[in-house]
Amino acid sequence: MKEQISELEKIAPDLLHREKKERVFKLPPLPYAEDGKVVTRFPPEPNGYLHIGHAKAAVIDHEYARMYNGKFILRFDDTNPENAAIEFYDAQREDLQWLGIEWDEEYNTSDHLKIHYQLAEQLIRQGDAYVCRCPPEEIRKKRFQRKECRCRNLSSGENIDMWNDMLSSGFSKGVILRLKGDLHSSNTAMHDPTLFRIIEKPHPIHGDRYHVWPTYDFAGAVEDSISGVTHPFRTKEYELRDECYFYILERLHLRKPHLMEFSRLSIKGMPVSKRRIKPLIEKGIVSGYDDIRLPTLRGLKRRGILPETIKQFVISQGISKVESTAPFSLVEAINRKILDPKTRRYFFVPNPVKIVVKNAPKKRIELKLHPTKDLGKRVVETGSTFYIPKDDVQRMKTGETFRLKELYNIRIEKISDDIITTQYVGEELLPDTAKIQWTTDDHICMSVFVSKPLFKNEKYDPDSLQRIDGYAEKAVADIYEGEIIQFERFGFVRIEKQNSKIVGFFAHK
Template sequence: MPDARKGEVVTRFPPEPNGYLHIGHAKAAVIDYEYARMYDGIFILRFDDTNPVNEKKEFYDAQKEDLKWLGIEWDKEYRTSDNLPKHYELAKELLERGCAYICTCSEEEIRKNRRLGKECACRNRKEQPWDEFFKMKEGEAVLRLKGDMKSQNTAMRDPILFRIIDHPHPIHGTRFRVWPTYDFYGAIEDSLSGITHPFRTKEYELRDEVYFYILDCLDLRKPHLMEFSRLSIKGMPVSKRKLKPLVEKKLVWGWDDPRLPTLRGLARRGILAEAIKEFVLLQGISKSESVVVFENLEAVNRKLLDGMAKRLFFVPEPVKVIVENAPEREAVLKYHPSINMGERKVETKGMFYIPASDASKFEKGSKFRLKDLYNVVVLEKNDVIKGEYAGDELLQIPKIQWVTEEHYEMEVVIPLLPFKNGEFDENSLKITKGYVEKNIDEIKHGEIVQFERFGFVRIEKDGKTRGIKAHD
């Protein structure tokens, strides 16, 4: 990172408390956090809550929870809204220095003049009384930066710095009604709070000029702004515009639906915080826009999960198998093939269930092995498979998972990509019914296990037991 010295780096993550955090936020937060750590610096959490219409009280805490879940810790935390008096002070100074003006043009006029590159009369008015601004009604006036109405960069055509919003703020109530815009507070806060390396996503690039111009006008320190591209996952948009309707129309379970890229959704699905971090860091801070496929996240997650998930037998779409001459045995099954996580015991007689997908491949004479038990040869195959015990010797035959009559019925939901060709896919949540061994009782709510040859599944136990498949 340019101009970065150990111990002198300060970064920040500035979410607006208007919703739950998603993987896009995670990218920003992780990058901010990791860079601060890398340089033994300071990482600040700043709530950019300057639009009272958007902010909701619950999200301040919700976002903090999401960050904690991610394993991110911050050294300082504050709200931009708390600094409004300072912002007013600086705005007044801007006015006095002739760098800003109060504009009473209508929204449409402002837009039109911007397009035309034309200055309005307000801009050159002699008196620019800051106090008068506070007496105006919402929509009547705004504070604008005296930029350059002819600039190639339209962001520089006198951007709005403050506007009046008569709406109670979740923290401050009706204490303020004049609120700064992103252009203003973004620059001011970064500078004042000592941020050395603020990161932001590429769509703000055109606003860099405004950012530095404002700081110049006020003789404030200029941080080293950096941009990176937004993270987008194919078939999994993060924008509130696309997600909110799904939640509102109840097309998904809620903001924590396992199909969604919200941190809560991903967590519920069984994606580990550590996987998200690694995945995000893998993308780096390049400016080239990329569409990542979800499989990349899965791959990272799978490797982490492999070393910590207990193995269990789950039989989707069970088919009954009756084994003749079956020895009655107690099978001892390890919870993990290579790490000692204990074992469980299963009493077996002559009746089993195996997955239909395996059963369909067998015909009379086929041999298979009930994994960790013994071999079976197929004698007859109808709706039920009749077979016979065929020895204990380990052979090169399919080893398949099984349950006995002692089992639970269980549903596993399989989340797919929520969007297909830009449209919500109604069939994005599949449900597989099957039988699971009773040892599922040993698994805690929220634990992630591997159902062998089925996939990694997060177990939920609220009322009934159900599984949510993370991925294969």
């Protein structure tokens, strides 16, 4: 075997060393896609802040449009006035901008209501939809039994009349327009789903101009088609509705897009859905939509996760239908690699312990803000008192020598509860000596908030947000609001200034 290998080495060395492929963040090719003709859309309901699950959809939609030099549409699916609120249109736009997603066109589904009414009328005339006045329980029961109700067999003329009554407020709540589907289908989504229902609550944009609103099944299909979307994506839980989607378009003689589904994104210990996030905020378990423990774009941003990281992460997850739960460490690893070369380094001493250095030379030193890149310097003046982390102190013994990082070496003479006495023992850089970050008396008191997964074994972890108090070197005062820095030997931290106080949010190691 050995001989064979060395022989191979001589004649065809290439065969022995497989070339490593670069990791590329790229989406697979899209079926039926033509350059310049791909149209995608991101259709959020303006009912909350965007989270990383939305980001997955938005990034994929956007990315494909760019990949094929096509068009990307932002569409607010605001056809339920009970849910939509004006603040969320703006918030969602802002979050997308932060993510670095630019859209070529924007509109609200609610702006197309007139068209939806016309199409609905067409369905009714064709006998493909009917007004149903049965109570919800009965509808459910009949659906289950696969039986039709009385309303189903009225003439299209009668249905048109009732539809007009619906539109002109002749009917109050409880009357709906249903698709005449297939009650015997094994796909329950085809059991005459609701197309339009009455909602009296004023709409955030249109006020009380309309009270008959299309459901997702109708609006989604129709909008994708008439707005020219070629490749609409949605998450897997809609899969059963595909048949309904295409059936509606077929009856309406509208173009059918290449509908595709992918799995929802889930992250270990994090609630990735509005359904799970909202109660946490309402109950005060988290501080708000930008709590650093949340996978909302605002929470991630606050914690120091970059938009580019989210993009790469989402693309690395792919568009398969496999359900999986990714650990957040995957996000951290990407973020760290982007951050590392461009992040300024500073000293922060968590849980500081005081040190006195005998014979300490007074110093005025310049410290680089990055070990290898030229990101500038800061100047520090030292005397004979310092502070170092308690964690390090606990590992020390009398007589040991260690180095105040970038400064000089000291030897421990005495360790007592609140103070450590040491002796200056020279400047030479010694191998195998601990190099510990420090601050002087001229420091800033600050807290760093550290987040752990909100949920531990599916249960809320009350210790998921920790506060670490400590001293930061004075130069930290000059860091701009929102800057992400690295506290050496501590981790990457995003800095915020809250009424003259400096606060840090721990991103990751």
